Amino acid sequence: MTNDEFRKHAHQLADWMADYYETIESLPVKPVGLKPGDIASRFPGTVPEEGDSFDSVFADFRDHLLPGMTHWQHPMFMAYFPANTSYPSVLAEMITATLGAQCMLWDTSPAATELETTVINWIRNWFGFPDEWEGVIQDSASSSTLAALIAAREKAESVNQNGFSGQRMVVYGTSQTHSSAEKAVRLAGIGSDGFRKVATNERYEMDPRALEEMVAEDRKAGKVPLAVVATIGTTGIMAVDPVDAIATICRRENLWLHVDAAYAGSLLALPEFGWMKTGLDRADSFVFNPHKWMLTNFDCSVLLVRDAEHLVHSLSVIPDYLRTPVHGTARNYSDWSVQLGRRFRSLKLWMVLRSYGASGIRSYLRGHLLLGKQIAEWVGSQPDFRVVMPVRFNLVPFRWEPSGVDRPEENDRLSEKLMNRVNGSGQLYFTHTRLEGRLILRLVPGQSRVSERHIVAACRLIRETANQILEEER
Secondary structure, eight states: HHHHHHHHHHHHHHHHHHHHHHHGGSSSSSOSOTTTTTTGGGGGGSSSSSSOOOOHHHIIIIIIIIGGOOOSTTTTTTTSSOOOOHHHHHHHHHHHHHHTOOSSSTTTHHHHHHHHHHHHHHHHHHHHHOTTTTEEESOHHHEEEHHHHHHHHHHHOOHHHHOOOOOEEEEEEEETHHHHHHHHHHHHSSOOGEEEEEOTTTTSSSSSHHHHHHHHHHHHHOOEEEEEEBBEEEBBTTOBBBHHHHHHHHHHHOOOOEOOOOGGGGGGGGGGGGGGGGTTTOOSSSEOOHHHHSSSSSSOOEEEEHHHHHHHHOOOOGGGOOTTTTTTTTGGGGGGGGOOOOOOHHHHHHHHHHHHHHHHHHHHHHHHHOOOOOOOOHHHHHTEEEEOOOOOSSOOOEEOOOTOOOOOOHHHHHHHHHHHHHHHHHHHHHHEEETHHHHHHHEOOOOOOHHHHHHHHHHHHHHHHHHHHHHHHH
């Protein structure tokens, strides 16, 4: 491909991208009728011997791959969690791809390093963290939590240098803590048996007294309590652990406190959610994902730490070929991450913050919160649907409990049938979780283009489908 051909195709793709966003509602949210292996079967099993034209390659994308995509930016995508993008972020990704920079060291991309520091400081100050806190942009909250727990481990014992001494370390969470915490415990060498789930209250928030008792029990058994993973907005139901009370225990017991706010952390931008800050100043690390609820393309996860020295000491390995004339005076973010290679992630976050400003992001978040409230009100107005947890954010967890169906297992079966049928229509995509074994449906309005009319359409579709199922079950 020549530069002139690249220019031509780039213009064509820009038009296609704009058309995609303009017409996205004409597409099914989720592929309909596909089975595992259907997409792969459309392609040969070997690398083509001769190159093909870009027009032909793009035609295969359009005809064979695009129909197999779930459209996360569709306004009727209400599954899992927000994962929204924006025009400034997409444009930034185009620039990042064009530059093709490897941003592992200050020397390999000075502007990328210093912009990352700038953006991190903006976030820290905006969210009200103390000035001594520093941070880094990771690829995901999974990586951020892993890095935080490795730092906690190294603060307690020099495992990197000497290996494990035989002491059994323990990390604490709850049944609602994200699975990435247990994965991080495994990868840090502590093992799944070292991840203990603390009892919760009726809102599925960590019980501080139960945490204290568990820590005392583990110390008595000769174990080494290491860290607590507290969550502000669990993925399943948006439960909020009492960070302030947990921080008090962690300080007294010399435990590392990692706060996972991957989903809900963006709400720290809103003054009315100032209550979420209580106790954060006494945490050791904090993660939130702009790629979830701050208009920034995946991947972009902000990890803030109280004492960066623990993080850098845990993750820094510097061979001679990475030493540069500014070694020791310039920041190298590869020392703050598990991976050496790093993308220019800060560019898209910077462009989003510059393009929307704090006021624009606040307005956008409040819009989603209002849509969540409207869903909760609709659920509450239906005689056979029930909101199962107070709705503080934009996620609405609910159950379908038809009249005359007394067995919870039957409610679960009907609810799963409802969800699968709606999702199979391609008109809406939503997902579920389980609480104490019972199936809970979840609606999450959080995409950039979602509006009240989409909420009305989603609720109507769920109601109509539920009525159809009831008719069939008679």
